[in-house]
Amino acid sequence: MSGLLTLEDLGVTIDGAEQRDLVEAVSFALEPGERLGIIGESGSGKSVTALAILGLLAYPLEARGSAVLSTDGGSVEVVGASQRRLDRVRGSVVSAVFQEPLASLDPLMRVGKQLAWPLRQHLGLRGDALRRAVLDALADVQLSDPERIARSYIHEISGGQRQRVAIALALAGDPRLLIADEPTTALDVTVQAGVLDLLQREVSERGMSLIFISHDLPVVSEVADRVLVMRHGRQVELAETPRLLAAPEHPYSRTLVEASRELDAFLPPSTGRARRTEGDR
Template identity: 70%
Template sequence: MSAMLEIENLSVHLDGPDGRRLVDDVSFDLADGQRLGVIGESGSGKSLTALAVLGLLGHPLSASGSIRLSLGDGDTVDTVSAPGRRLDGVRGRTVGAVFQEPLASLDPLMRIGAQLAWPLRRHRGFRADALRRAVLDALAEVQLPEPERIARSLIHEVSGGQRQRVAIALALAAEPRLLIADEPTTALDVTVQAGVLELLQAAVENRGMSLVFISHDLPVVAGIADRVVVMRGGRVVEIGDTRRILTAPREEYTRTLVGASRALDDLLPARPAGSDGPTSGGTE
């Protein structure tokens, strides 16, 4: 199976005389169509690694090593060394992203329909009536009610769960080959989490995309990922198939994470009969 993403010896460090490394010599890959979970405590380097993949590290951060993204037909781009203009054509079309807080990642002054229209126009060439239909179709695909009303709304005029669905619609609009979801349900009410997770899973499966799912919540990752990368202190601690990581972790830190997750599950009330998703995830 061909690689969608190959990260080799990635380091992210602070510029200046200190030059402290926040991500240190990280390497892992992602096969085409595979779903990879990246877990670890806050400050482990998960989000910085995602920003490096997207080429979105800004001053005072810089990266070294290589991050090769497959563009299809054997062509690749290294997001560490590629110029910004080159990456403008890669973000959205090759790799899309959903972040933890849509209020921070979406434009508060632009109507939702206008924000969705931009990638649909730029990357897929929709115009006029076809563009308006594509905007409504994108909102309907993420199961938003009343797409016409949502398209006319500003981002603060819809609920938190609806905002995250808008963010997913934006990430999918240009039909990327890879989706990066960085803590996409952490800011949501527990009753909304499961619906968003189901939506992400369905989108990845229906479109045949690769997925990098970043979280500190092991049960959530276990329900969505084929493989898991465990990070701590900016380094990769362990990599393996999800089942093996859950049942036979090799590193002490991974065993601690798995044990803490099981202990939390034991403290939570049992789920109602017929409910789906991880115990600590919630429903919508």
């Protein structure tokens, strides 16, 4: 397999006295500009797989197999890579938005200062150019009054605004691949659609690849070209989205599709996600 990201038999093990596998034998190749959805129930290994791709597993978790990122200078094998080498690709080649924005934002640092770091580190910006880039990055994720947001601490802005800041932070280094791990789950329903629309717009305009992780099949089907279904730490099906929805092969995939259809049939035609995109206040 070859592509922007290539996984071959990627697994994650809990090391120690009671060694056991959390993820086993995940394999796929992600091409430039492609959108892959990863879906499964809680505990299926979705988020752990994402952390393995990012090289963010902490002891006692340990990755095995292979996860290779293509870069301008060749390729980087994430599994077993040094922290120094991972720092060169995180942010500039691959970046992530997590379910809870507080996981990636510093509560003791103003938003503008946090956003300035990757712009300086990956794009080499300084001085006035850096200050303009910070405000442009906040405006690009549709945050009204970027100057106020840049001066704020994260406790001074709403949950939807925090997630937009987290997206701006993830995109600051102009990565080729964005991993979005349940990016709307922690948000109020009134702001989820706006954040989802923002992610899709940014990915399209920048020509990035996307890995979108969710337990919500209807949402994944809106976003992804292909869908990887996981259960109990294993990859059970990988298919193009229309084929998975029309003719799922694995029994668990069929259960997911049927459950989504039953929910659609239960909801009245007028039901839909509310859209609020300006500031998510």
